Amino acid sequence: MNPGKHTNPEDSMNPGKHTNPEDSVNPGERVHALDVRGLRLHLPGAARPVLDGVDLTVAPGETVALVGESGSGKTLTSRTALGLLPTGATAEGSVLVDGEDVLTMGPDRLRALRTGRAAMIFQDPRAAINPLRRVGDFLTEGVRRTGVMTAADAGRRAAELLDAVGLGPELLRSYPGQLSGGMLQRVMIAAALMGDPVLLLADEPTTALDVTSQAEVVALLDQLRERFGTGLLFVTHDLGLAAAISDRVHVMYAGRIVEHGPAEALFERPRHPYTAALLAATPRLDSGPGRLSAIDGQPPDLRQELTGCAFAARCRYATDLCREAAPAPGPVACHHPLEGSRADD
Amino acid sequence: MTEAVLQVNGLCRTFGSVRAVDEVSFTLPAGGSLGIVGESGSGKTTTARIIVGLEQADAGEVSVRGRARTGRARGRAERLARAREVQMVFQDPFLSLDPRTSVEAVLRETLRLHFPGTDHAARIRELLDQVGLGTRASEALPRQLSGGQRQRVAIARALAVQPDVLVLDEAVAALDVSVQAQVLNLLADIRERTGVGYLFITHDLGVVRCVTDDVIVMRHGRIVESGPTSDVLDSPRHAYTRLLLESVPRPGWDPDRIAAARRAL
Amino acid sequence: MSVALTRRPGLGRLKAARAPLHLACLGIVALVVLAALLAPWVAPADPNAVDLGNALAGPSPDHLLGVDAAGRDTLSRLLLGARTSLLGPLGVVAFSTVAGVVVGLVAGWRGGWIDSVLSRSTELVFAFPGMLLAILIVSVYGEGLIAPVLALAIAYLPYVSRLTRSLVLAERMRPYVSAYRVQGHSAAQICLRHVLPNIAPIVLAQSTINFGYALMDLAGLSFLGLGVPALTPDWGRMVFDGQTAIQHGYPLSAILPCVLIVLTVVAFNVVGERWADRVARRTP
Numbered sequence: 001m002n003p004g005k006h007t008n009p010e011d012s013m014n015p016g017k018h019t020n021p022e023d024s025v026n027p028g029e030r031v032h033a034l035d036v037r038g039l040r041l042h043l044p045g046a047a048r049p050v051l052d053g054v055d056l057t058v059a060p061g062e063t064v065a066l067v068g069e070s071g072s073g074k075t076l077t078s079r080t081a082l083g084l085l086p087t088g089a090t091a092e093g094s095v096l097v098d099g100e101d102v103l104t105m106g107p108d109r110l111r112a113l114r115t116g117r118a119a120m121i122f123q124d125p126r127a128a129i130n131p132l133r134r135v136g137d138f139l140t141e142g143v144r145r146t147g148v149m150t151a152a153d154a155g156r157r158a159a160e161l162l163d164a165v166g167l168g169p170e171l172l173r174s175y176p177g178q179l180s181g182g183m184l185q186r187v188m189i190a191a192a193l194m195g196d197p198v199l200l201l202a203d204e205p206t207t208a209l210d211v212t213s214q215a216e217v218v219a220l221l222d223q224l225r226e227r228f229g230t231g232l233l234f235v236t237h238d239l240g241l242a243a244a245i246s247d248r249v250h251v252m253y254a255g256r257i258v259e260h261g262p263a264e265a266l267f268e269r270p271r272h273p274y275t276a277a278l279l280a281a282t283p284r285l286d287s288g289p290g291r292l293s294a295i296d297g298q299p300p301d302l303r304q305e306l307t308g309c310a311f312a313a314r315c316r317y318a319t320d321l322c323r324e325a326a327p328a329p330g331p332v333a334c335h336h337p338l339e340g341s342r343a344d345d
Numbered sequence: 346m347t348e349a350v351l352q353v354n355g356l357c358r359t360f361g362s363v364r365a366v367d368e369v370s371f372t373l374p375a376g377g378s379l380g381i382v383g384e385s386g387s388g389k390t391t392t393a394r395i396i397v398g399l400e401q402a403d404a405g406e407v408s409v410r411g412r413a414r415t416g417r418a419r420g421r422a423e424r425l426a427r428a429r430e431v432q433m434v435f436q437d438p439f440l441s442l443d444p445r446t447s448v449e450a451v452l453r454e455t456l457r458l459h460f461p462g463t464d465h466a467a468r469i470r471e472l473l474d475q476v477g478l479g480t481r482a483s484e485a486l487p488r489q490l491s492g493g494q495r496q497r498v499a500i501a502r503a504l505a506v507q508p509d510v511l512v513l514d515e516a517v518a519a520l521d522v523s524v525q526a527q528v529l530n531l532l533a534d535i536r537e538r539t540g541v542g543y544l545f546i547t548h549d550l551g552v553v554r555c556v557t558d559d560v561i562v563m564r565h566g567r568i569v570e571s572g573p574t575s576d577v578l579d580s581p582r583h584a585y586t587r588l589l590l591e592s593v594p595r596p597g598w599d600p601d602r603i604a605a606a607r608r609a610l
Numbered sequence: 611m612s613v614a615l616t617r618r619p620g621l622g623r624l625k626a627a628r629a630p631l632h633l634a635c636l637g638i639v640a641l642v643v644l645a646a647l648l649a650p651w652v653a654p655a656d657p658n659a660v661d662l663g664n665a666l667a668g669p670s671p672d673h674l675l676g677v678d679a680a681g682r683d684t685l686s687r688l689l690l691g692a693r694t695s696l697l698g699p700l701g702v703v704a705f706s707t708v709a710g711v712v713v714g715l716v717a718g719w720r721g722g723w724i725d726s727v728l729s730r731s732t733e734l735v736f737a738f739p740g741m742l743l744a745i746l747i748v749s750v751y752g753e754g755l756i757a758p759v760l761a762l763a764i765a766y767l768p769y770v771s772r773l774t775r776s777l778v779l780a781e782r783m784r785p786y787v788s789a790y791r792v793q794g795h796s797a798a799q800i801c802l803r804h805v806l807p808n809i810a811p812i813v814l815a816q817s818t819i820n821f822g823y824a825l826m827d828l829a830g831l832s833f834l835g836l837g838v839p840a841l842t843p844d845w846g847r848m849v850f851d852g853q854t855a856i857q858h859g860y861p862l863s864a865i866l867p868c869v870l871i872v873l874t875v876v877a878f879n880v881v882g883e884r885w886a887d888r889v890a891r892r893t894p
Contacts, residue, residue, distance in 0.1 A: 069521040210384035211592040212607045219600035244594035281526035283551035294526035428794030441785040
């Protein structure tokens, strides 16, 4: 299956893509699958930037989780990697996918990017897949339309990928309505891999699924990541899931990354008050029955200006400094990072 | 042993060839909290809808405080009496409120229907206070409220009827983690203060651990395991319960093993 | 991101400039309605005053827009014609909306065999072109405004009832309807107090568009000589009466009512569609 990867006809369209397998041995020269630097996104009518200085990297073969609640900007960040900016948005900074800046690309290059080097898996497979077309059409239409593969090649690859995700090739002729949610999500994963992407963006891919299907889909994503060497940006609101499957976790709040680091360390010893509060507020199997320590208040409104730390209004440890000056970005964007284990919170 | 406020016996419901609910029986003690856990297709939502009266069972009976409520409600008096027995809070915070009705109008409607002639204004203030909403919220329309606030309104509307049992159908699933925590705490407070019984339909075992005393696990329409929450979650006996518990992600998780176990079941 | 936006309503609303076309059409609608309301007091001359000696004269200080083949003042006839030209479609729209909503509501809410009976009956009416139905009824009942208005109202009913039915079907699925049922409200109360107000804006916007079509159909009927009696000033009738004027080379008394019909129909359509778009965008 893999020998085709580096002699793929689309390479001639993507001069930036590395064709030398030995590149992956030398990490210093390796091009990141995704490299976001200082991303700022402004929307008309919003008093503060919707994304305020986001930095993150995803190396090929790595799983990075982006965790946050609604309004944190996590979905926007992942959509920006594909150039899917909301209408009227203005962006600053750079978003490099496989070395090329998405924000400065023309529409043709963007289309090539979306069918080739980067692909997205959406939350609700039933909403994202046209119910009137067959599964086979859905899988092959992207690569056929951009001329990357002939129809015959596309069909063969679709069958191979369906096999890779654990489904039979006979499903090529089925309609989406005949498949369960878990199977459809796997079809979506197969479709995402059709163009041999270097970056996979998964936006809450398991939220609409049952817990047992969730485990299957996650296992699948893991296997595929190892097999194809794709980088995976996993967007979720579930800190436990993020910690369980990713190498590194970034926690977002109000458009900023408040903490990032290795998954287990973040989970065991959160250093930002928001991360700690989020963990404390999550009902867990190993916590006893009783009250959860809820976070008072709500995330800051987009129509209000924000000075200082975004979390200051709800933080137990907030000081005047927190309210006046925004903390510098870094592994923990906080004026007073927490020490000690999570159990104290 | 406290008296059972809700008794369900041998409930059956078939859709075509699929047995959505298959001989389901359980009891909810007064002031207790029972969780019904299952995945999609387990029959938990259909069971809840039958108990609430939105659907009819093919067989079996449901009774609240000894009073049977099987079959369609005939007549206004019966309809109102049943509403006073069981109320429901739905999953979708947005669509469970009429988009054109303000919060105050919603509560007033309920009070006028069930308690005509009493002081509605005072009771509305009391209800809003009970669910943690200020008086400013009373003129708001649903689209001006956040998801958590809308769920609070839905809870207030259900409580306004003063039901014996409150059915919560994935009532916190659509909320953010921090909001979910607030609402779960609120529900615990309300149960303590009013002694209403909860029927918690959910797929989230963490929520079950947090708010329920007893739990039943459903799969393909049947109950596969039941008992006190701590017993079932700490020492599950059925393979499916074990699978559900292992499917909860945590550090050190092995999704491959779970996927294999699922296929084996 | 869209989840955050729906919690902050002020953000997404586009502050687009009001299209000049829409404003112009709104102005036309307002003018026509005003003319219809104030006609008896504003018309400079008796619209039925015949003056054969002055037939087909061009515009003059006495007759600002000229006279028709029978010497009647065109301007006065246009102003008074606005009344019948608007009254007829109003009747059509009012009756078809009320009856259509009732039929659609019952069919959508109850379902089952009632739905089948009502839907199949309205589909039968669909099969008849409205104009032909109107002509048929007028030929049976003779001239007058009532017969064609009722006929057209029946012809338009299926459009309203089908729209209402699908809206009701969608609303019925929504959790708030279930919530009200659980609360103990009766089906009738839920329908009237909650479902109907939620679907009303869409249905009314559609009815505004139907107004334009009804105007056209009624004018067409009058043009064919079926419809308003001969002496009543009515735009369609004026076009019919103006046929001789055109043949004689003085087309003003025929063209002006045509122009007014077209303008009014377009204006109502634009306003109605704009309303429908706004309602659709506002609907959650």
